[in-house]
Amino acid sequence: MEPFIPIELVHDSLLFLTRNELEKCQLVCQRWKDIVTANGNHMALRKLSNLAIWEVDEDAIALASEPKYPSISWQNLINSSGPNLNRIRSLKYCIFNVCSAQTEIRLILKALKQLHVISGSKINIFRYGCTNEPYELIPEILNYTTIQKITINEQQNIRKILTDPVKIPVPPRKIVMLVDNTVLGNEDLLDFIGKRNLYGAERYSLKFLTSLSWRHGFFPELMRIYTRTEEPKKLVHSLKFTINERGEKISGEMPHTQFLHWLNLNENKTTPILKLEEKFRKEIYELKRRPSYVIKVIIIKNFEDKILGVKLKVDDLTERVSYKSLKMEPIQENRVNEDVGDEHWNPAWCSIL
Amino acid sequence: MATESANGVSSPELNERDVVITTNDNRNFTVKIGVARVSKTINNMIQDLGESLDLSSGIPLPNVDGPIFEKVLEWCEEHKNAPEIKVEQDPHTRERKWFTMTEWEEEYFRKFLSHLWDLAMAANYLEIPSLYYYTCQKLAERIKGRTPEQIREMFGIEDDLTEEEKAEIRRTNVWCTY
Numbered sequence: 001m002e003p004f005i006p007i008e009l010v011h012d013s014l015l016f017l018t019r020n021e022l023e024k025c026q027l028v029c030q031r032w033k034d035i036v037t038a039n040g041n042h043m044a045l046r047k048l049s050n051l052a053i054w055e056v057d058e059d060a061i062a063l064a065s066e067p068k069y070p071s072i073s074w075q076n077l078i079n080s081s082g083p084n085l086n087r088i089r090s091l092k093y094c095i096f097n098v099c100s101a102q103t104e105i106r107l108i109l110k111a112l113k114q115l116h117v118i119s120g121s122k123i124n125i126f127r128y129g130c131t132n133e134p135y136e137l138i139p140e141i142l143n144y145t146t147i148q149k150i151t152i153n154e155q156q157n158i159r160k161i162l163t164d165p166v167k168i169p170v171p172p173r174k175i176v177m178l179v180d181n182t183v184l185g186n187e188d189l190l191d192f193i194g195k196r197n198l199y200g201a202e203r204y205s206l207k208f209l210t211s212l213s214w215r216h217g218f219f220p221e222l223m224r225i226y227t228r229t230e231e232p233k234k235l236v237h238s239l240k241f242t243i244n245e246r247g248e249k250i251s252g253e254m255p256h257t258q259f260l261h262w263l264n265l266n267e268n269k270t271t272p273i274l275k276l277e278e279k280f281r282k283e284i285y286e287l288k289r290r291p292s293y294v295i296k297v298i299i300i301k302n303f304e305d306k307i308l309g310v311k312l313k314v315d316d317l318t319e320r321v322s323y324k325s326l327k328m329e330p331i332q333e334n335r336v337n338e339d340v341g342d343e344h345w346n347p348a349w350c351s352i353l
Numbered sequence: 354m355a356t357e358s359a360n361g362v363s364s365p366e367l368n369e370r371d372v373v374i375t376t377n378d379n380r381n382f383t384v385k386i387g388v389a390r391v392s393k394t395i396n397n398m399i400q401d402l403g404e405s406l407d408l409s410s411g412i413p414l415p416n417v418d419g420p421i422f423e424k425v426l427e428w429c430e431e432h433k434n435a436p437e438i439k440v441e442q443d444p445h446t447r448e449r450k451w452f453t454m455t456e457w458e459e460e461y462f463r464k465f466l467s468h469l470w471d472l473a474m475a476a477n478y479l480e481i482p483s484l485y486y487y488t489c490q491k492l493a494e495r496i497k498g499r500t501p502e503q504i505r506e507m508f509g510i511e512d513d514l515t516e517e518e519k520a521e522i523r524r525t526n527v528w529c530t531y
Contacts, residue, residue, distance in 0.1 A: 005470050005508065005510075006474065006477075008477070009470065009473045009474065009477065009489065009492075012473075012485075012486075012489045013473075013489040013490075013492040013493045013496065014493070014496075015442075015448070015449040015489070015493075016448065016449045016451060016489065016490050016493035016494075017448070017493050017496065017497060018446070018448060019446070021496065021497055023522075023526035024500075024501060025496065025501070025504070026522050026526070027501040027514065027519055027522055027523075028501045028504050028505055028510060029505065029510050029511065029512060029513050029514060030513045030514055030518075032510075033514065033518075033522065042447060043447065044443075044446050044447055044448040045445070045446045045447055046446070047445060047446055086524060086525055086527050087527050089525070090525070090526065090527050095445055095446060097445070126445050148444070148445075
């Protein structure tokens with residue numbers, strides 16, 4: 001029996017608990033209640049699956065976790081009181097796996113704004129999936145929401161992001177761009193990679209739909225940016241490339257062909273280190289070595305000498321961490337997917353609206 | 354809590370030497386420096402003293418008593434070569450990720466289950482991240498799935514919320530089922 005437990009210890013123990021547990025813990029005593037309320041902004045959030053917004057008729061929209069569950073109409077949202085009001089307020093301590101709006105952006109903005117005003121907090125969304133609206137509106141969406149990951153697939157929007165960025169106060173943590181390189185030029189991409197200051201997201205992920213943009217010396221230019229940058233670790237850490245995300249057969253010149261060509265022309269030509277693994281072998285080329293880091297390109301081949309993939313890697317020699325940026329590997333390899341499937345998310349949102 | 358590793362002056366010979374540590378109830382513990390160093394607080398003291406460290410006259414620990422320090426030492430002995438622990442949180446929900454404990458660690462906490470708060474306080478003061486975070490996790494494990502009433506009883510906490518206050522908490526927390 002403890003007469004006095006320091007607040008810090010209760011706080012650090014509660015950090016291991018889910019939102020449901022935290023709400024229960026508020027009933028223990030005044031001190032515990034105060035610890036949970038005072039630290040709501042960094043303690044656990046409740047996971048909800050999907051924030052769906054769709055239009056019912058001209059002047060009404062509906063919100064729900066899944067379209068098949070009971071929803072709330074626009075009228076109810078505006079006049080919310082009683083249980084509805086508390087439910088919306090509790091969104092402060094929730095995070096939606098995805099927001100999938102199937103209506104006009106004007107209505108989406110109206111609904112998000114209303115939720116934001118009632119809950120008195122930005123709506124937490126892990127992945128925002130409605131990205132065909134005009135690029136200029138993305139910052140406005142972020143006025144009402146905190147989005148971890150935003151995927152942009154509209155080429156016009158990507159072009160604007162690359163060439164004419166706007167600053168937003170609270171950027172998403174990660175921006176994924178599905179680049180169709182037949183639309184966008186190398187210059188825009190390379191210029192962006194060199195600067196990457198737009199939006200201020202922590203990470204960018206460029207997914208190329210085909211390997212076409214690797215033509216016309218894109219890869220050698222990319223290598224040059226990597227070997228010349230002051231902070232290769234930061235560059236590799238904040239930017240990731242993936243080619244052929246859809247698993248289609250790649251046509252056109254492959255990056256490694258460009259790379260090998262570039263390497264042969266390069267005066268710092270290095271002999272690769274060979275590393276044998278069970279099913280393939282790796283050729284590791286050291287591009288640049290400094291006391292604190294090494295930049296490497298790794299070419300993965302099978303035993304018939306067929307190239308399976310290419311990796312660009314920066315090994316941090318001070319922290320013994322390595323960052324991979326370019327990854328082009330056979331599709332069948334286990335890919336780590338950071339999105340959690342909907343089945344792991346609490347569908348409780350359904351019952352609340 | 355600082356996260357840098359505690360290996361400033363780490364010659365193997367020094368780690369094998371004994372140091373005397375005195376707890377607030379005037380009990381003396383003779384400990385290998387390599388073991389005492391698991392505590393960053395003690396390690397800092399050893400480093401600060403440097404050459405002037407008098408191993409026989411000892412290091413005083415005014416905030417820890419003998420019975421608890423004895424338990425802490427058991428942990429240090431087992432973890433003297435353990436790597437720094439990594440505290441991580443779920444990227445979506447911000448919940449702290451639960452550590453996987455070894456058989457030895459599970460047994461350790463089973464043995465000292467009634468001293469969790471004392472262990473956490475000592476680990477916090479002595480800056481032993483592994484013991485501190487693991488104890489917090491054990492406390493969370495005790496809280497999880499128990500009713501507010503059971504928690505109060507377990508930890509000897511007084512119920513100082515009025516019925517109105519409780520009703521208000523239940524009203525605001527729409528998912529709260531207690």
